[in-house]
Amino acid sequence: MRVLVVEDEKRLAENVARALRENAGYAVDVAGDGEEGLYLAESSNYDLMVLDLMLPKLDGPSLLDRYRKKGHATPVLVLTARDEKENVVRLLNAGADDYVSKPFDLGEFLARAKALVRRGKGQRSPVLSVADLQLNTIERTVKRGQKEIALVPMEYRVLEYLAHRPRAVISKSELLEHLYDYNWEKFSNVIEVYISGLRRKIDSNYAVKLIHTVRGHGYVLRPERERT
Amino acid sequence: MTAGSWLQIEPAASSARAKRTIAQRLLATLRREARPTGRPFSLAGRIIASVIVCQLVLTAALTTVAVLYARLELGRGFDAALNGWAANTLAAVRYTETEVPDLLFDPSLIPPSSNSRHPDLFEIRRSNGELLARSAGPLPVEVKEGATYGNFVLNGIPYRAIVLRQVPVLDREENISVPARVTVIYAASRVGLHERLVQLGVSVAGVGLLLLFIVSAVAAWRVRRGLEPLRELAGLAGAISVLNWEFRPPAEASMARELAPLTSAIETVLDRLQQSFRQQRDFTSDAAHELKTSVAIVKSTLQSLLQQPRPEHEYRAGLESMLEDCGRLEDLLGRMLRLARIEQWAENGMNHKLGTTEVTSTCEAAISRIQALAEARNIQIELIAPREVHLQADPEDLEVIWVNLLENAVQYSPPGSKVAIHVESNGGGTACVSVQDSGSGIPEEQLPHVFQRFYRGDPSRSRATGGFGLGLAICEAMVTAYGGQIRAANRDGQGTEMRVQLPIKRYELSSV
Missing domain, CATH: 3.40.50.2300 (Response regulator)
Known part of the structure; x- marks a missing residue:
């Protein structure tokens, strides 16, 4: 944000x-x-x-x-x-x-x-959930099921931004714009680094994948089964 | 009969001297000394009292004139009647039927007495003075020679007498060539006359008093009605409070010539009050705003430090910045207090004794105090004082004015420019000090507001340099307290000039 x-x-x-x-x-x-x-x-x-x-x-x-x-x-x-x-x-x-x-x-x-x-962002609850992923924006903690997941601050910020608008495709440039203040030099490959980190921590051990890449457009947070 | 005697018609009874008569009370109401120490009184009461007194005087005068006139007229009538009764009595004198006719008095011919209680008296004497006939008793008076009428008192009863001298006795006898002459004195009691006069006086006075009663009642009612707009006005004025400044005088009150000055005075006073109240409220609100902002800064710094454990240097930096912010807060409070104090002076008159102060030296002191700020902004301050000017003032007060003016000038001048302070005296009892800067000037529309408290023409600059918009307000308050004037003007694109004029000798207003 x-x-x-x-x-x-x-x-x-x-x-x-x-x-x-x-x-x-x-x-x-x-x-x-x-x-x-x-x-x-x-x-x-x-x-x-x-x-x-x-x-x-x-x-x-x-x-x-x-x-x-x-x-x-x-x-x-x-x-x-x-x-x-x-x-x-x-x-x-x-x-x-x-x-x-x-x-x-x-x-x-x-x-x-x-x-x-x-x-x-159209959210009411301070706890954002996508499938079994829960993101507590007050304590800044992330859980998948009952398991707490430790994220580095930037990973958390990327996830929080995606979780505020689940199912929406969010471009890399939008992420860059909303995650950094204007004092930062913005490199889009930084986002890819954080996304891969998030995938490893959130999706790798679970059958239902949540973070998806829409080629040429950006990223989306949603349960895999909705994909046609 | 005078008004005074009428007014004391009911003299205070011996029992209660303190119990004053109605009239005395009325007079007392009329006289102002009757209310020694602000006893409340009634305007309506005064007007009604005046009406009553006028009416009393009128009644008394009317009664007096009526009685006097009646006495004159009745007296004339009485005299005529007296004449008639005397003639009737004369008719009782007859001639005898003897050879040489003699005079004979026949009492059966006497007319009845005019007054039954006090019978009339008469006496008939022959021309040689010999008594021919008379009533029950002798007449006590020697009727004066030549007088026709005379008054006397017999047994306490007033009588009036007529004397018919040497009147011929006429009778049916035609053979009497030279009729005998007699003198007839006839007296009748004047008691009846007096009684009638008193009756007249009492009835005229009675009608007068009745009228007085009616007129007073009507006057009381009318006055009460007439004062209604005043009461209404008072009600409206009483409803005014800090929450409700509305004052709409009723049409009747503003049309009344007597009330118009009062109405307009109330309106003026209200306007002034409301204005000063609004100023005060604005000041409080502005002051609160400034204070809240300053407190918000300190509070947020504290909370921000407490949000999570931090390395020592961060705590130290936080404390240092808070100390700095507290200094700012202190400065703000100091300025506000100073402003309040100056105003108190101005209201109560300066109570401290004022010596004579040399103006240029106070300017030098002010410059030395502002020097650091000026150097930081690379601004040169120039003092132009051709000769000494002495002023009746406290040197510290003057310094406060110059420091604030210079501070303002330095803040608004571009770095590297010059600020000039001129000291001069116009010889006419006024010292003039002006401070000129080389800034961009003040927009014309802002000029009237620059002396308002917390006014910032361009907040960015004064905020950035720590100003609160109080400096010039302090200057103005101080200058006003000294009976001087301060004006701000633009110098044709060369910056601003603040011109202060102070009287060289301060009149001791406070001692008046």
């Missing part, structure tokens, strides 16, 4: 980004003002935007307004110091999906962020 944090208080942005990276395993980009935020939001596909309201150059509500008017559906979590009712109502009506008021609890913030990401 890839998150955009638009926050001008550098320290707050750092803390939020760090929490998202460490606790949720998301790739995080940080924008220090509204214009940069809007530019980044429009140039990449994010799974979540964290938006402060008081921003230089372009303030949060205007950014949100312009972003939504262009039809972007990425969930937006607003950070606000003004939690008066009218303000909250205006924000939600302007297209925000949720808000936390400053000073917020980092745990609550993370829970709301994860919930928004889930909902953005």
Whole structure:
């Protein structure tokens, strides 16, 4: 998952980004003002935007307004110091999906962020399951049947992204875009390395294979028997 | 009869001197000294009291005039009647049928007395003064020579007498060539006259008092009705609170000439109150926003450190950054407190004694305090002070103004540029200090707002440099507290000029 944090208080942005990276395993980009935020939001596909309201150059509500008017559906979590009712109502009506008021609890913030990401992918439960594969997005653990499977962080992130949209074919470039922030040099063969690692840990000992390659298109997570 | 005597028609009974009469109470209401220490009183009561007093005076005057006039008219009538009775009595004098006719008084011919309780008195004397006839008793008066009428009192009863002098006695006898002449004195009691006058006075006064009662009742009702808009106004004004600023005076209240000033005064005061309340609320909300953001930073750093075990250097870095953030928070609090304190001064008048301060030296002190920031941004600060300017002010206060102005200028100037501070005195009792920067200037539409608290024309720059949008607000508050003025203006594309004008001598407003 890839998150955009638009926050001008550098320290707050750092803390939020760090929490998202460490606790949720998301790739995080940080924008220090509204214009940069809007530019980044429009140039990449994010799974979540964290938006402060008081921003230089372009303030949060205007950014949100312009972003939504262009039809972007990425969930937006607003950070606000003004939690008066009218303000909250205006924000939600302007297209925000949720808000936390400053000073917020980092745990609550993370829970709301994860919930928004889930909902953005059409998932309700924090535990994603495909056949007998279970992926707990809160504890970041993976089980197949009753057996816990240990994954390296990047493998987990690839699997989590696939598991949020089971049965959908996801291209390598999409995976690259959503798993790395813009500071990373992106090499598509990295994805192949992680996919083969995942196959070894998840599929090799089981009759029903879950990870499949659709040649020329990408990867899909689904039980083998559905294949015709 | 005067109003005063009427008013004391019911004198305070000897038993209760303290118990004042109605009239006295009314007068007391009219007189202001009757309420010594802010005793509540009623406007309607005062108006009604005035009406009653006027009515009383009117009644008294009417009664007096009526009685006086009646006395005059009745007196004339009485005199005419007296004349008639005297003539009738004269008719009782006849001539005898003797050879030489003599005068004879025939009492059977006397008309009945005008007053049964106090019988009339008369006396008839021959022309030589010899008594011919008289009523029961002698008349006590010597009727004065030449006077026709006279008054006397007999046994406490007032009488009025008429004297008909040397009137000829006429009779049926035709053979009397020269009729005999007699003098007739006739007196009748005036008690009846008095009684009628008193009756008249009492009835006129009675009608007057009845009218007074009716008029007072009507006046009380009308006044109460007339003051209705005032009560309504009070009700509306009473309903105003911080949640409801709405004040729509009823049409009746705004049309009433007497209430219009009150209505408009209430409206003005409300406007001002609402404005200052809104400012205060905005300030609180802005302050809360700033504080929340600062607290959010510290809190998120702490939570982020606690989320998982970390190497020591990360903890150290976290603590250091928190210390830095606390410093920022402290700075914000300090500025807010300073602002609040300056405003308190301005409200209560500065209570500390002000000596004379040399302005240029405070500018130098301010420059030295801002030097580090200026050097970091590679900006040169130039002080232009052709001569010394002395001002009645606290040097620290002045320094606060210059530091904030310079800080602002340095932040908005491009690196490598120059900031100039001019000190001059216009000789007219005003010191003028201006700070000029070489930045891009302030957009015209933002100029009126730059002194607002927490206002950031371009938040990116002031935020980035640690500003809160309070510096210029502090300057303005301080300058205002000193009775001066501050203005921001653009210098035709060469940056911004902040111009402060301060009175050289501060008038001791607080001692007034």
